Amino acid sequence: xxxxxxxxxxxxxxxxxxxxxxxxxxxxxxxxxxxxxxxxxxxxxxxxxxxxxxxxxxxxxxxxxxxxxxxxxxxxxxxxxxxxxxxxxxxxxxxxxxxxxxxxxxxxxxxxxxxxxxxxxxxxxxxxxxxxxxxxxxxxxxxxxxxxxxxxxxxxxxxxxxxxxxxxxxxxxxxxxxxxxxxxxxxxxxxxxxxxxxxxxxxxxxxxxxxxxxxxxxxxxxxxxxxxxxxxxxxxxxxxxxxxxxxxxxxxxxxxxxxxxxxxxxxxxxxxxxxxxxxxxxxxxxxxxxxxxxxxxxxxxxxxxxxxxxxxxxxxxxxxxxxxxxxxxxxxxxxxxxxxxxxxxxxxxxxxxxxxxxxxxxxxxxxxxxxxxxxxxxx
Amino acid sequence: xxxxxxxxxxxxxxxxxxxxxxxxxxxxxxxxxxxxxxxxxxxxxxxxxxxxxxxxxxxxxxxxxxxxxxxxxxxxxxxxxxxxxxxxxxxxxxxxxxxxxxxxxxxxxxxxxxxxxxxxxxxxxxxxxxxxxxxxxxxxxxxxxxxxxxxxxxxxxxxxxxxxxxxxxxxxxxxxxxxxxxxxxxxxxxxxxxxxxxxxxxxxxxxxxxxxxxxxxxxxxxxxxxxxxxxxxxxxxxxxxxxxxxxxxxxxxxxxxxxxxxxxxxxxxxxxxxxxxxxxxxxxxxxxxxxxxxxxxxxxxxxxxxxxxxxxxxxxxxxxxxxxxxxxxxxxxxxxxxxxxxxxxxxxxxxxxxxxxxxxxxxxxxxxxxxxxxxxxxx
Numbered sequence: 001x002x003x004x005x006x007x008x009x010x011x012x013x014x015x016x017x018x019x020x021x022x023x024x025x026x027x028x029x030x031x032x033x034x035x036x037x038x039x040x041x042x043x044x045x046x047x048x049x050x051x052x053x054x055x056x057x058x059x060x061x062x063x064x065x066x067x068x069x070x071x072x073x074x075x076x077x078x079x080x081x082x083x084x085x086x087x088x089x090x091x092x093x094x095x096x097x098x099x100x101x102x103x104x105x106x107x108x109x110x111x112x113x114x115x116x117x118x119x120x121x122x123x124x125x126x127x128x129x130x131x132x133x134x135x136x137x138x139x140x141x142x143x144x145x146x147x148x149x150x151x152x153x154x155x156x157x158x159x160x161x162x163x164x165x166x167x168x169x170x171x172x173x174x175x176x177x178x179x180x181x182x183x184x185x186x187x188x189x190x191x192x193x194x195x196x197x198x199x200x201x202x203x204x205x206x207x208x209x210x211x212x213x214x215x216x217x218x219x220x221x222x223x224x225x226x227x228x229x230x231x232x233x234x235x236x237x238x239x240x241x242x243x244x245x246x247x248x249x250x251x252x253x254x255x256x257x258x259x260x261x262x263x264x265x266x267x268x269x270x271x272x273x274x275x276x277x278x279x280x281x282x283x284x285x286x287x288x289x290x291x292x293x294x295x296x297x298x299x300x301x302x303x304x305x306x307x308x309x310x311x312x313x314x315x316x317x318x319x320x321x322x323x324x325x326x327x328x329x330x331x332x333x334x335x336x337x338x339x340x341x342x343x344x345x346x347x348x349x350x351x352x353x354x355x356x357x358x359x360x361x362x363x364x365x366x367x368x369x370x371x372x373x374x375x376x377x378x379x
Numbered sequence: 380x381x382x383x384x385x386x387x388x389x390x391x392x393x394x395x396x397x398x399x400x401x402x403x404x405x406x407x408x409x410x411x412x413x414x415x416x417x418x419x420x421x422x423x424x425x426x427x428x429x430x431x432x433x434x435x436x437x438x439x440x441x442x443x444x445x446x447x448x449x450x451x452x453x454x455x456x457x458x459x460x461x462x463x464x465x466x467x468x469x470x471x472x473x474x475x476x477x478x479x480x481x482x483x484x485x486x487x488x489x490x491x492x493x494x495x496x497x498x499x500x501x502x503x504x505x506x507x508x509x510x511x512x513x514x515x516x517x518x519x520x521x522x523x524x525x526x527x528x529x530x531x532x533x534x535x536x537x538x539x540x541x542x543x544x545x546x547x548x549x550x551x552x553x554x555x556x557x558x559x560x561x562x563x564x565x566x567x568x569x570x571x572x573x574x575x576x577x578x579x580x581x582x583x584x585x586x587x588x589x590x591x592x593x594x595x596x597x598x599x600x601x602x603x604x605x606x607x608x609x610x611x612x613x614x615x616x617x618x619x620x621x622x623x624x625x626x627x628x629x630x631x632x633x634x635x636x637x638x639x640x641x642x643x644x645x646x647x648x649x650x651x652x653x654x655x656x657x658x659x660x661x662x663x664x665x666x667x668x669x670x671x672x673x674x675x676x677x678x679x680x681x682x683x684x685x686x687x688x689x690x691x692x693x694x695x696x697x698x699x700x701x702x703x704x705x706x707x708x709x710x711x712x713x714x715x716x717x718x719x720x721x722x723x724x725x726x727x728x729x730x731x732x733x734x735x736x737x738x739x740x741x742x743x744x745x746x747x748x749x750x751x752x753x754x755x756x757x758x
Contacts, residue, residue, distance in 0.1 A: 024403060027569075196622035198577045219479055243394075
């Protein structure tokens with residue numbers, strides 16, 4: 001079989017050749033003027049994608065390290081935290097807050113659904129105040145997108161800080177960091193930003209800084225105060241992952257050249273196509289249309305053939321990688337990532353692979369049905 | 380001027396084209412069998428370089444994050460820590476221990492010298508016991524190498540754990556992790572391992588594990604227990620920097636193909652050449668021959684022209700980057716990194732640039748003198 005793979009995991013995602021080429025540039029000293037210039041430009045471009053005028057930092061760590069940075073700088077032992085848990089990554093966010101001694105109240109919603117704003121307000125008013133509220137913008141494990149705008153608007157009138165995990169949506173979906181009053185928002189490099197893993201990007205609001213300045217929970221590497229101090233010299237406190245910075249600069253150029261609105265629309269259309277295709281093949285979608293993520297589509301095969309068997313056929317016979325389920329949905333789900341360096345035609349390819357895999361597994365499915373529905377959704 | 384740069388910073392160091400090419404390989408899912416296989420192979424090869432049979436972990440963070448990992452997993456508030464500080468990075472190691480609530484006793488030695496084993500034993504016996512001892516193998520800020528073998532032999536008969544920063548020497552110098560009884564040793568990817576920054580490698584001894592298991596200071600991302608749990612499935616707890624893993628595999632192959640002994644001898648010879656060259660040019664060396672680092676040579680210009688002026692000429696007129704001084708030696712030092720993807724001829728080039736820069740700065744220096752001395756040292 002040709003050694004050509006089609007990667008549809010919701011991170012790491014394929015890296016564009018332009019970005020690969022940029023990452024191959026020769027090393028430079030990270031204390032040089034040249035690096036300071038690059039760093040400044042990257043941060044300015046990233047702020048456009050984040051739609052923020054807030055401070056923004058590029059950290060050498062994975063998305064989870066970015067989430068820990070958000071918590072470590074704001075949550076001290078005994079602090080009350082409200083965690084809106086809509087899946088595996090919401091669970092992780094809550095877990096990190098507990099690890100920092102936060103007293104965590106969880107609002108859990110069934111996987112595949114979003115948090116309910118009325119319930120959030122009710123809990124907040126009955127059991128509040130909370131110092132920090134944790135939410136997931138795009139829950140990678142279930143393929144739903146939560147309404148951060150509504151949450152942010154509500155919390156703006158409270159003392160609480162809003163910390164948002166946007167690891168799998170920033171750069172793909174319309175996230176209005178400032179308009180939505182998000183105090184700390186976190187993303188990772190290996191999703192819609194089209195880079196390999198290794199960087200986390202974090203923005204910090206003026207409302208968050210006094211809390212961070214008063215916090216003593218953070219130890220060393222994840223200190224935002226150190227990051228801010230170094231950034232004043234356009235530098236980073238610890239050695240940055242230089243090659244990923246080169247790549248990030250190139251990837252941000254690609255996003256801004258395509259245009260944010262076009263990028264957002266492309267992702268919305270890819271979701272529509274993937275969902276139409278899967279439905280036409282008789283498969284069940286975990287999330288409702290109204291809350292469906294634009295970056296990952298979660299499918300419950302609902303056929304006599306399980307998700308794991310389909311995954312194996314896709315992988316071994318077609319060179320196509322979808323992700324499986326996580327946590328309580330382990331083994332039950334197929335997740336198709338369609339973000340970053342992914343075009344509408346790539347989604348058609350995924351649909352073709354899906355219907356061929358179903359056929360190979362012996363499911364009575366009309367060939368071309370999924371592809372046709374996806375094409376119709378796009379035209 | 381031709382856009383060609385000669386990078387002699389002691390990290391980041393130049394990345395070999397073979398490694399750049401490897402890093403450009405297409406992304407793969409980090410939960411795939413293929414990644415598990417790669418991960419297993421990398422760890423096996425890295426253990427050869429570390430000369431250890433201990434557990435070894437590849438973490439997605441910079442060297443400082445690796446140092447924090449060592450501390451976070453072993454030092455709890457109130458624990459007594461002995462820090463042997465011989466320069467800027469020894470200082471940082473001590474600082475991290477304080478950040479974790481360690482009660483730190485420091486033995487500081489003048490910059491450019493190593494710790495004195497008699498003094499260490501004296502302090503240990505008078506003021507001990509200590510739970511953890513921190514030492515720097517190769518102090519990047521001053522270009523000295525400390526005698527970890529002697530320290531480890533002594534501590535092996537105590538309860539204390541030995542934590543060693545080998546960020547700027549692992550893969551360049553003969554470090555016998557197990558023979559020297561080092562409990563946790565840390566390195567970074569961007570030094571002798573010839574990669575861009577972004578990874579830290581950490582090995583953990585059987586003596587360290589019970590301490591780590593009993594420790595509750597670590598919060599989340601830097602947990603070695605999580606790393607161990609995931610490694611049993613050849614995996615990583617958080618998303619790994621996949622492209623750097625590709626590169627690390629290729630870089631380890633290069634090191635093992637050259638042969639560890641040859642690699643160590645090459646670095647020893649490069650130091651000899653750099654020191655002979657600098658001396659012939661009438662420059663002062665910060666460290667004595669007997670303790671000179673094999674990866675970085677620190678020069679006090681000792682001429683009417685300062686280190687900063689020489690740096691500027693080297694950079695702007697010759698495309699050559701040396702590092703400057705750090706901490707108390709800021710502005711006073713020239714540091715030449717010669718590690719990783721650096722050959723003996725590259726050191727000759729550095730000497731040529733150095734004597735040309737001196738000449739350009741108006742210092743009466745015989746051209747060719749430094750190069751000649753370096754060549755003689757090599758032949």
